[in-house]
Amino acid sequence: MEDEGEIQEDDEFEDEERSRELVVPGEVLTEDVNNFLPGRGTILNDTRDKIISLHIGLKQINKNYINVIPLKGIYTPQPGDKVIAIVVDKNPVKYRCDINAKDDAQLKPRNTERRIKTRLGRGRDYQRDHRDESNTDRFVIGDVLIVKVLSADRLNKPELTTVGKYLGKKNGGIVISIDPPKIPRVIGRSGSMIKMLKSLTNCNIFVTQNGRIWLRGDNIAYERLLIDAIYKIEREAHTSGLTDRIQAFVKNEKIKRGIK
Amino acid sequence: MVLIIKDEYPDKLFREDGKRLDGRDKNELRPIKMEVGVIKNADGSAYLEWGNNKIFAAVYGPREVHPHHLAKPDRGILRVFYRMATYSVFDRKRPAPGRREKEISMIISDCIEPVLFLELYPGTSFEVFIEVIDADGGTRCASTIVASLALADAGVPMKSLVTAVAVGKIDGEIVVDLSGIEDKAGDADLPLAITWFNNEISLLQFDGTMDAEEFDTCLTLGKEAAEKIYKIQLDTLRSKYISIQESVSEISNTSGGEE
Structure with a gap:
């Protein structure tokens, strides 16, 4: 089927056989700050003599970094992530999609179709597949889309695209x-x-x-x-x-x- | 017929054997039971039984702020909704949030805020709903504990948990963890909350009369009591996952034996 595919991701739980000690927020991970550095999910206290966990999660030591892999948390979109989005609203300019993050993401029609470069001359060098740019007819509210995150930061709403391998609308399932x-x-x-x-x-x-x-x-x-x-x-x-x-x-x- | 029950307090708050009315020593806490993950549809939740107090807390967020004008462009906000059930106290509690509810909501949010990283979630809010099902003194401390547990259960990054306990003076003696009657009939009441990141005091309220020396004793006793509660908080958070680990290893052990 055309729907094959999964996302390869750095395996956060790869140290399966090593220590998987359960830690909670505020727990002191180590007082040996000379040999260890605070990694992901950790923080130094104000006197810089203790490394403290921020999450409820599993403690993991990677070289000289101490990380805490959270067991619960929210999704933070990163540019390049492939995610499943659900169209929750649309207007003539853009779609609003729920991607299970703190903000709804936006999908603009120009990011839903391949732009083929053709020679039209006089500055118009993009032909838009016989569609007007303000047209959001392609998807309807409730559609399940596989999208890629184009841009995301903590201030602005994430922007999505459906152009790419494995991306687009999912039917059934x-x-x-x-x-x-x-x-x-x-x-x-x-x-x-x-x-x-x-x-x-x-x-x-x-x-x-x-x-x-x-x-x-x-x-x-x-x-x-x-x-x-x-x-x-x-x-x-x-x-x-x-x-x-x-x-x-x-x-x-x-x-x-x-x-x- | 109108039934009028007067508020009558006993003359003495200590029994003849030197213990308190509920049989506790001066430094003894009421029995505490905590649980996390009790509300399925919330992002995080916790339940606390502390003496006769029974409190639920549910956390949602980060999510959009309504009404929208409360949103801060540079950081998230923490909103706490402390409410008491109508049947939680002796007289029927009027369900509308009054001055007291608003104050307690504010102090809980102010004392938990320092341990959160709200600047990571601009324009959003974390909402903590605290529902007091049964109240018997010290609900603001108990609510602080249960709110911090629920936030940790929701996976919100936190510098540490927050622990609160009330210390007070009854019949001229300093006691820890005041019950409802001791709170009302006692001489002084000092709720305090500690954030364990750098061991800072995050909440300190005071009501009554006390001299400076007694105040110092209160702080030391309060910290000792808070440490005991903190241990229970940590164990509660861990137990949710450890119980799964244990059940899994039991199953694999038994099935391995059969084979």
């Missing part, structure tokens, strides 16, 4: 939401978890960084099984040996539910 920090666990180390789920359930899955997962299978029984498996991953994201456990779970459930 189911979209489910989980906690965004647990997305790397659904993908697994270099995509191992998602490959396993795909092969066991014969479903197409598209996992995106904003915590939304699009899936479509051959029949509803497989889809339900996959959704249950994903929610199980979300619940047990901070435990070790997850891939094996999920594999056993899916195989057991297949027998239990009588699907081959």
